[in-house]
Amino acid sequence: MTRTLRNIGIMAHVDAGKTTLTERILLDTGKIHQAGDVHTGNTETDSHALEKKHGITISAAAISCEWRDAFITIIDTPGHVDFQIEVERSLRVLDGAIAVFSAVSGVEPQSETVWRQADRLGVPRLCFVNKMDQVGADLQRTVEMIADRLGATPLVLQLPLRGEDGFAGVVDLVAMKALYWDGAQPQPSAGAIPEELRSAAERQRQRLLETLADQDAAIMAAYVGGETISAADLKAAIRRACLAGRLTPVLCGSAYRNVGVHPLLDAIVDYAPGPEDRPAVAGLDPRSGAAEHRLPRADQPFAALVSKVQASRFGTLAFVRVYAGRVTAGTSVTNATSDRTERIGRLLRMQADAQIEIDEARAGDVVAVVGLKSVVAGDTLSDPAHPIVLDGFVIPEPVIEAVVEPRLGQDQERLGQALALMARSDPSLRVVVDADSGQTLLRGMGELHLQIAVERLKEDYNVDAVIGAPEVAYRAAASRPSEVDHTLRKQSGGPGQMARVRLAFAPLEEGGEGLVFVDETVGGAIPREFIPSIEKALRQSLRDGGPGGYPVLGQQVTLLDGAFHQKDSSGLAFELATREAFRIGFERAAPILLEPVMRVVVTTPEDYLGGIIGDLQSRRGRIVATEPIPRGQEVIAEVPLARLFNYVSALRSLSQGRAVHAMAFSRYAPAPIGVAEKLIATA
Structure with missing residues (x-):
């Protein structure tokens, strides 16, 4: 096992710049020769026609590159809350993550959601504060939000450098040097820290040392003893603290302008965990129920987790993370979850929608397998002589549903087959046939989730379908x-x-x-x-x-x-x-009836604050907080999903189109008695 393998996810709120950052990483590592653009629909990871059409990431995509002596597998995850299952199962099989934040917007609602997912799964993170070139960018405010809203202990490794054209580079607080980008080359040029920034850089460097000393005994001893702490010693201490989850390194830049990407790649190699840095994977022996563990080594009995199953032009692909052992094409393995024997057909290293066939996958690899007949997401593949069932991942409960029907009656059977394949690929998408009416109900995480599902029926399966008005999925x-x-x-x-x-x-x-x-x-x-x-x-x-x-x-x-x-x-x-x-x-x-409650965050100019709060309260919303932000106010509320249909139009009317909002599922809460009685009576 090499210490230079890195499996990294990129996660953030929608529009924070995840896919743009992925493109620049691929460009700077020589994987591609020209960076694509989300708005023109020619990026490597957003390869599906619907991703190009909507300008968002819908399905997590894996792609690999090399930097220094490291082989890096990157998974670009969706930022929209409706596709959080993609983040969940990606984080489950990855070793580390890069959390991307907009320097203008700071920590946004979906950023909090994915951060909590990473907390639960124990995934170490780096932070990249993006869009430092935009008006209103504020690194310090974003760092404070990371600490306050996410409960993290950020460790700032860089300060922004301003030039004649605005954001020009960063001050590296570990090496204590300035890095400049001229726009023509992705690699920076190093120089002395400008005199006007020297004092601020020294203060921030001192803060970095003090924060590290609180967490690392070696740095504490050197710091108290007045010894000079080298950059190599600092990097080693930062790595130890990052792997332990005690500190979160923070870097900054502008992915769109390719400023700060090289230092981020260096940070992935220097600070992010490799497979051998993670704890032994735990599971159960399906024969005895006894606890089992597998070390991330090739000489261990084979164990792998299926994170995703999807149809493709290569056949049905099962995306797996190999946690222990090794496997070759043609090998028979056990699906320990269902006690079935499966045969590994082909092994593929995916490059978004392209493929590279490989002969062997070893502990730490994230690959795709062709030929598995009956696996579903969350299944464990293992050595037949040493079966183990690994923990899967949390599948969120759908919060919305709608009737879906084919436009042509003769497509009913094909509709059912297509929906079954889609549900196999996306466990958060549920298909139910109403016992009384015989209608097909499609359940998902939001209106966009259902809309994309219906569009996929046409795009991927040539089934033209119509969907009814969305309804809340009560429990x-x-x-x-x-x-x-x-x-x-x-x-x-x-x-x-x-x-x-x-x-x-x-x-x-x-x-x-x-x-x-x-x-x-x-x-x-x-x-x-x-x-x-x-x-x-x-x-x-x-x-x-x-x-x-x-x-x-x-x-x-x-x-x-x-x-x-x-x-x-x-x-x-x-x-x-x-x-x-x-x-x-x-x-x-x-029994009581529960309704899904959404966490709604509205960003608005001050002039419209009162009307927006009043409207949220009229929707049975509870105002959690209002916070001043640059050029306005941020309103945080919890509102029943049933009262949020067409909220976009209402908010646009209330604010003359100047307010924006984001929402994410928060929890299920008891529905008011009158609402519950009416729903049950008409069910």
Whole structure:
């Protein structure tokens, strides 16, 4: 294993400049000879026709390059909240990330969302404050927002240099030199720090040393002892603090003008983690349930996580991160999640929508595999002799839904097939057939998510479809514990059906989702072969078991006891008994209806502040904070999604088109009683 492999994600709020930065990195490393532009639709990573059309990243794209002695795999992730699953599964398989911020806007809502995702997954980060050449750019304000809003401890490594034409370069506080860009070449020229900046640079350098000394014993000893600390010692200490997640290095520049990209590449090599810097990956032995660990080495038993499955012109591609061992084309591996054998067809190193075929993938590699038949995102591939199931990733619950139908009746079957393929590729996109009406419901993370899905039907699958008006995806939850003891007995002349289950229901903590199933039966009250049928029925019940048929957001169910008949009990009998027990028990648990609540951030000139706050409150919004910003105010509110349809038009009218907003899912909260009763009555 080499210490010069880097797997890096680029993450940020929409329009912070992620894709532009990726283009400049590819240009500066010699991967491409001319940088593309998001607005003209010719970038390497935004290769899909819909990404070119909308000017946004929809699907995370991997591409590789080399810098100094490092091989760097970069994944450019979407910035729009509707596609957060792409960020989630990218961060799950990467070792580090670059968080990009606009120097004008600072920390924006989706920046906070992706930062929390990286926190949860323990991914070390570097920060790149972009757009330093724009009017209103303020590095210090952005750094303060990183500390205040994200809870990070930023370590500023550069200061901006101003020239006759504005932003001209940076002061490197580690080497204590100035770096200038003349616009013709991507590489900077080094020089002495301008006299007017010398005092500020020395103060910031002192602050850098003090911050590092608080976190690093070696720097503390040298600092207290009055020793000279070399740039090499500083870099080593910064790397240690970054890998441990104690400090976050901050660099700045302008990706569009290719200023500051070279030092960022150096920082990726110097400070970002390689695969061997990350903890051993943990999982479970599917045969025994025992905890297992794999070190990121090629001599370990093979283990890899499938992060994404998608159709392409090369066939069905499974994107995998190899955590341990090695694998070659033609090898048989075990899908430890489903206990199926799969054969590795071809191994590809992806370059956005292009490919390079490789013979072998080793620990630390992020590659695509052709030939896997039945894998889905989150599955684990492993050595058949040493199976392991790795932790997957969090799949967000959809918050919006709409009816989707083909324009031509004869396309109904093709629509279903296309939607199934899309849902396999994007787990946050759900397809449900309404049992009463027979209509196909498409559920997703927002209006744009559903719109793009329908456009993809036409673009990728040649299925012309129409979508109905979006509706909020409400959820149900229990508000108190309950218990039920239910027995199923049926006899119709032949073999009968008998099953008894005693279940205890308990609400999950706020934010909890899905089924938490606990089996506390003893003494063979229910044979072990019937337990999976009980769990299966509970998961099915969560899909439509709430009042009015709404899905249940989350529920803990404990199997306390039960009974069976030697001849009349079966898996089906226990499924039926469990479904009815869930219905009874959930009714006793005083169910409530939950509605998705969005975090809305509005940036507005001062003149329109009062009207915007009043409008948000009229939408049942709760104002969380108002903060002064350059040239205006920022309003942060929590508003039910149901009251935010067509908010763009309303905000434009209230502010004469001068205010902008961003929103992200915050949480599910109880719907008002009157709203809940009306929804249930009409469901």
